[in-house]
Amino acid sequence: MATIRESRVLLTPPQGTKETLPMQSTAHQIALETKHATIDRRIADETGRPHPDTAMLADLKKQKLRLKEEIVSL
Template sequence: MQTAHHSALEAKHAGLDQKIAAEAQRPLPDTALLAALKKQKLKLKEEMTAQ
């Protein structure tokens, strides 16, 4: 059973996925921003699997 918290985490995870994809498509992607976004995404993934 999914809780509202888990659904919110999934939504944030998907949003980060979109931001990462958009940044990666830029001609000169900001590598520091990409690293930060990926780190946030990993933390969300870990939180989702911990539940």
């Protein structure tokens, strides 16, 4: 199961904006980690079936890897 990490990077938002960049980054990271955990559960569910769909498992694993790579790059 994926763990959710909190980003502690301090960025200065552009002048005149009310949004803070760390929150946007953290929200994006949390969304990616949530998708990653969902795919992980789908993989576990499919693997637990008597006759798992190997094509679906391969696709899910590729999606999970892409998400993991994006999370790590943040």
